[in-house]
Amino acid sequence: MVDSYDLDESLQTIMEWGKYEAAAYRVLVRYGPLEASEVVVRADIPQGRVYDILNNLHSQDAVVKQGVQPTNWDAQNPRKLIEPNQRRFEDMAVEAIEALEPAYDLNLESESHPAWVTTGVAAASVKARELFEQAQERIWILERTFWLSSRDKDLLQSKAEEGIDVRIVGWSGRQALQNVAEEIPSAKFREADKVDTSFYVGDEGTVLINLNQGDTGMLFHDAGTAKIFTEHFASIYESANKVHA
Structure with missing residues (x-):
C-alpha cells in the first residue's frame, strides 16, 4: 500500500499541486467531509493557510463545500479528477517520442x-x-x-x-x-x-x-x-x- 508521503508526492506531480493541497485532498478522500479545523489537524496544514488551500482546491473542482457555519469540505471522485491529467502525461510521452525518434533514426x-x-x-x-x-x-x-x-x-x-x-x-x-x-x-x-x-x-x-x-x-x-x-x-x-x- 502506498504511504501518505509517496501518495502526496504523486498528487503533486500529477495535479501540479503544492504539498498542502495534496495533503488536504488526501485526507478528505480518506475521512470524508471535514471542517477546515479538522483538515488542519489531519493534513498538518498551518491554521493560517487552510482556507487558501481549500479554496484553491475548490476552484479546481477538486473539492466541494457542504453547508454553512460550519462548512464541511469533501473530495471529488479521485478517478474523475486524476484521469484527465493521466492522459495529459501520456500525451507528453507521445510528443517526446515523436520529437526524439527522428534524431535516433538518423x-x-x-x-x-x-x-x-x-x-x-x-x-x-x-x-x-x-x-x-x-x-x-x-x-x-x-x-x-x-x-x-x-x-x-x-x-x-x-x-x-x-x-x-x-x-x-x-x-x-x-x-x-x-x-x-x-x-x-x-x-x-x-x-x-x-x-x-x-x-x-x-x-x-x-x-x-x-x-x-x-x-x-x-x-x-x-x-x-x-x-x-x-x-x-x-x-x-x-x-x-x-x-x-
Whole structure:
C-alpha cells in the first residue's frame, strides 16, 4: 500500500499541486467531509493557510463545500479528477517520442550509437551520477521531482566548489526545492512556474533525460541533441526566479 508521503508526492506531480493541497485532498478522500479545523489537524496544514488551500482546491473542482457555519469540505471522485491529467502525461510521452525518434533514426547507421535507455531508479541514478562525475565545465539540471540522493547532492556541491558551472532549475510548486538549495549552496538555483520534464546537460554533447520520477533515463552523447536541450534550459533559466539558500 502506498504511504501518505509517496501518495502526496504523486498528487503533486500529477495535479501540479503544492504539498498542502495534496495533503488536504488526501485526507478528505480518506475521512470524508471535514471542517477546515479538522483538515488542519489531519493534513498538518498551518491554521493560517487552510482556507487558501481549500479554496484553491475548490476552484479546481477538486473539492466541494457542504453547508454553512460550519462548512464541511469533501473530495471529488479521485478517478474523475486524476484521469484527465493521466492522459495529459501520456500525451507528453507521445510528443517526446515523436520529437526524439527522428534524431535516433538518423544515427542508426553510425558505428557507435549515441543513445542509451536505462530502466529502474538505480540505473537512471547511476547514469546521472556518471554525468556529474565526468563534467569538467558544466552541469545544468532541469528537475521536476528532486529524487537526487544525498550522495548526488554532495557531488554537485563539490563540483560547484571546483568552479564548474552548476545550475539547477526546479518547479516552484515543489517545497523540496528550497531544501535542495540549502544542501548545495554553491550551485546557482532558480525556480520556474512550469517544469514538464527533467533532464541534465553535461559536457561535450551529453544529455540525460529523466522520465517517470527517475525510473527511466535516456542518455545521449550527441552534439545536435545536446544543443536542443541546452537552448531549452537556457531559455527557462533566463526567465526563472532566483532561489536563495
